[in-house]
Amino acid sequence: MTCQDAQSTIMSYLAGEISEQQETALKSHITQCAACASELQRFRHVWNALDTWEDQVVPGNVQTRILTMAKEAAMATREQSQIGRWRELQTMMKPLAPVGLGLLAAMLSAGILSSKMNLSAVHPLSLTAVGALWTGIYTLIFYILFSGKTQKAGTWRAFAKASIIALGLFLGFTLISPVPDSVHFCRYYAITQPILERLSIGGSFFLFGALYALIPMGFAAYFSGSRSGNHPWIKGSLAGIMFVALMAPSIYLQCAPFALGVLLVWFGGALVGSILGGFAGYWFRYRFARS
Amino acid sequence: MDNHNKSDEQLMLEYATGSFTAFEELFGRYNLRLYNLFLRSLNKTDLAQDLLQECFLRVIQARKRYQPKTDFSKWIFTIAMNLIRDKYREQSRRKMTSISDGEFLVNSEKQLHSEGPQKDLEKSQIKEAVLEAIETLPQEQREIIILSKYEGLSFAEIARILNTSPEAAKQKAYRGMQALKKKLAYLEKG
Numbered sequence: 001m002t003c004q005d006a007q008s009t010i011m012s013y014l015a016g017e018i019s020e021q022q023e024t025a026l027k028s029h030i031t032q033c034a035a036c037a038s039e040l041q042r043f044r045h046v047w048n049a050l051d052t053w054e055d056q057v058v059p060g061n062v063q064t065r066i067l068t069m070a071k072e073a074a075m076a077t078r079e080q081s082q083i084g085r086w087r088e089l090q091t092m093m094k095p096l097a098p099v100g101l102g103l104l105a106a107m108l109s110a111g112i113l114s115s116k117m118n119l120s121a122v123h124p125l126s127l128t129a130v131g132a133l134w135t136g137i138y139t140l141i142f143y144i145l146f147s148g149k150t151q152k153a154g155t156w157r158a159f160a161k162a163s164i165i166a167l168g169l170f171l172g173f174t175l176i177s178p179v180p181d182s183v184h185f186c187r188y189y190a191i192t193q194p195i196l197e198r199l200s201i202g203g204s205f206f207l208f209g210a211l212y213a214l215i216p217m218g219f220a221a222y223f224s225g226s227r228s229g230n231h232p233w234i235k236g237s238l239a240g241i242m243f244v245a246l247m248a249p250s251i252y253l254q255c256a257p258f259a260l261g262v263l264l265v266w267f268g269g270a271l272v273g274s275i276l277g278g279f280a281g282y283w284f285r286y287r288f289a290r291s
Numbered sequence: 292m293d294n295h296n297k298s299d300e301q302l303m304l305e306y307a308t309g310s311f312t313a314f315e316e317l318f319g320r321y322n323l324r325l326y327n328l329f330l331r332s333l334n335k336t337d338l339a340q341d342l343l344q345e346c347f348l349r350v351i352q353a354r355k356r357y358q359p360k361t362d363f364s365k366w367i368f369t370i371a372m373n374l375i376r377d378k379y380r381e382q383s384r385r386k387m388t389s390i391s392d393g394e395f396l397v398n399s400e401k402q403l404h405s406e407g408p409q410k411d412l413e414k415s416q417i418k419e420a421v422l423e424a425i426e427t428l429p430q431e432q433r434e435i436i437i438l439s440k441y442e443g444l445s446f447a448e449i450a451r452i453l454n455t456s457p458e459a460a461k462q463k464a465y466r467g468m469q470a471l472k473k474k475l476a477y478l479e480k481g
Contacts, residue, residue, distance in 0.1 A: 011461045011468070015439050017446065046471045049478060050425075050440050052418040058326045062340045066322075066347045070306075070314040073351045078309035 001029040006036045013040070014047045098146060102139030106131055106249075112171045113253055116178050122256045134249040141242060159235070162217070162224040162278070163242035169216030170247055178254055179208045179266065202265040209251070209269030214277035217243050221281020222289070232286060236278030243274045299363035307354040317363075318347065324442055325371050331437045332375045334426060342374045368444070368452045372434065379430055417478060424474040432467030435460050 001009075006029050012018045013026060030037040110131060113119065119127060144160040147153045177185070183204045186192040196204050217240055247270055255263040294302065294316040305313035325346055329339035349370050357366075425433055434453065438444045446457040446464070453460065 007465065008461065011439075011464045012446070014468075015446065015464075042472050042476075043468055045478070046468060046475055047440070049417055049421050049475060050436075052414050053331065053421055053425075053441075054418075055323060055327045055441075056330060058322050058343065059340065062326075062343060063318075063322065066344055067315065067318065069344075069348060070318070070351050071311050073354065074306065074309045074311040074314060077307070077354070081309060 001025045003029075003033060003036055006030070006033070007039070010040055010043055014043060094146075095143075098139045098142035099135075101142045102135045102137075105138045105142075106134040109134065109167070109171055109250065110253075112175055113250060116175060116181075117254060119253065119256075122253060127253075130249045130252060137245050137249070141246060155235075158224060159239040159242055162220040162239040162281070163246055165224055166213075166216040166220035166239075166243045166274075166277070167246045169219060170212060170243075171250070173212060173216065174250070174254075179205070179212055180254060180258070182212075183208050202261055205262050206265040206269035209266035210273030210276070213240075213243065213247065213270040213273030214280070217274045217277025218281045218284075221278045222285045223281075232279050232282035235282045236280070237275045238278075239282075240271070240274030240276075240278035243278070244271050247274075300359050300361075303350075303354070303357050303363050304359055307357055314351075317350075321367055322347075325367070328368075328371055328437060328442060329375065331425070331441060332434065333378055334422060338378065342371070342378065346371050346374055362451075365448065365451050368438070368442070368448075372452055375434070376430075420475060420478065421471075424471050427474065428467050428470055432463050432470070435464045436467045436471075439464055 006026055009018060009022055009026050013023065018026070026040075030040055110119075122130070141160045141163060144156050145164070147157060183196075183201075186208075187196045187204065199207065220243075221236060221239055244267075248267065251266055251270060252263065255266060294312055297305075297313075297316070299317060299320065302313040302317045306317065322343065326339055326343045329342045329346075330336065333339060333342070346367070350367060425436070428436070431453070435446075435449055438449045438452070439446065444452070446460045450457040450460045
C-alpha cells in the first residue's frame with residue numbers, strides 16, 4: 001500500500017466501511033510509514049472529537065405538531081378511501097338499478113292488471129314468462145333512461161321517458177276500464193252502438209287498442225318532448241315502438257280469455273295508435289309549444 | 292405483523308392508505324436523526340425545528356405519490372438535504388446584504404483562532420470548537436462529514452443522496468477532515 005492508497009482508505013477506516021483485507025494493509029503500512037501513522041492518529045482524534053456534538057431530542061411541541069398533521073392527513077385519507085369505496089359500490093351497483101326498477105315496475109304493472117282481471121286464466125308458466133319478459137323490457141327502457149349524457153343518449157332518454165309516461169297513463173286507463181270492458185260497454189251503449197255495429201269484433205279491438213295507445217302516447221310525447229323538432233314521424237315511431245314493447249305483455253295478459261286473432265288485431269291497433277300518438281305529440285309540441 | 296418489524300417502505304405504503312400508527316413508527320425511526328442533521332447543518336435550533344416540520348410535511352403531502360421501489364431512507368434524506376441547501380442559499384443571499392451575519396462569521400473565525408492551545412478544555416468547549424470548525428467547512432464537505440459521522444450513512448448512500456460518486460464523496464470528506472484537523476490542531480496539544 002502506498003501513502004496515497006493509505007490516504008484514500010483512511011476515511012473508509014474511520015467510517016467503519018473498510019474490508020478486513022484493506023484494514024490489514026493499512027495497519028501494515030502505518031507500521032512502516034510514520035507520516036501516515038501520524039495522519040491517521042490526528043484524523044482519529046478529530047473524528048472522536050466530533051462525538052462531543054451529541055444528539056439533541058426533538059422538543060415535545062414540535063413532535064406533537066408533526067404528529068397532529070400526520071394524523072389529520074391519515075384521517076382524510078381514510079375518509080377519502082371510504083368515499084371512494086362507496087363510489088365504487090355505486091358504480092358497481094349502477095347497472096343493477098335498471099334491473100331492480102324493471103322488476104319493481106313489472107310487478108306493479110301486473111298488480112294493476114290483476115286488480116281488474118282474473119289472471120288465473122293464464123297458465124302459470126306463461127305468466128312467469130310474461131313477467132320475465134316484462135321485467136326485461138322495463139329494464140331495457142330504464143337502462144336507456146339512465147344512460148350516458150351525450151346528445152344522442154339524451155334523445156333516446158327522451159323516447160324512453162315518453163314511453164314510460166305513456167305506459168303509466170295506459171295502465172291508469174286500464175285501471176278505470178280495461179279495453180275488453182270498454183269494447184263490451186260501447187258495443188251495447190246506445191250512442192256508440194251504431195258505430196261499433198259497423199265494425200267486427202276484431203275491428204272494435206283494433207280501434208280500442210289504437211285509442212288506448214294513441215291518447216297516452218300523444219300526451220306523453222307532448223309533455224316529454226323537450227327535444228322535439230324535425231322528423232316528428234321518426235321520433236314518434238321510435239317512442240311509439242318503445243311504448244308498444246312495454247305495453248305488449250299487458251295486451252297479451254288482457255287477451256288471455258280471447259282468441260289469438262283478437263290479440264293480433266289489438267296489438268296491430270296498439271302499434272298504429274302508438275306511432276300516431278307519438279307523431280302527434282311531438283308534432284304538436286314542436287308546432288305549438290316550442291320553447 | 293408488528294410495525295417494529297416492518298420496513299420503512301412498507302410503513303410508508305400503509306400510511307398512504309391511512310394508517311397513522313405506521314407514520315408514528317416512521318417518525319420514531321427518523322425524527323431524531325433528521326432533527327440533529329438539521330441542527331448540525333444549520334446550527335440553529337429554531338431553523339432545525341422548522342425544517343424538521345417541513346420535511347415531514349413533505350412526506351405527508353407526498354404519501355400518495357410514494358413509490359415502494361424508492362428507498363425510503365434515501366428519499367427522506369434527499370428531501371432533508373434539499374431543504375438544507377435551500378436554507379444555505381437563502382442564508383448566503385442574506386449574508387451578502389446583511390452586515391450583522393457577516394460580523395458573526397468573522398467573529399467566530401477570530402474566536403477560534405485566538406483561543407489557541409488551551410489546557411483542560413471542557414467537553415462543552417471542545418464541542419463549541421468542533422461546531423465552529425465544521426461551520427467553516429465548504430458546504431459539501433460539511434454535508435458529507437455530517438451524514439457519515441452522525442447519520443451513519445455509507446459513502447455509497449451519501450453519494451446517492453447528493454448525486455455524486457462514492458469516491459468523490461470520500462475525497463470531499465477527506466479534504467474536510469484535513470481542514471478540521473488544522474482548525475482543531477490545538478485540541479491535540481490540550
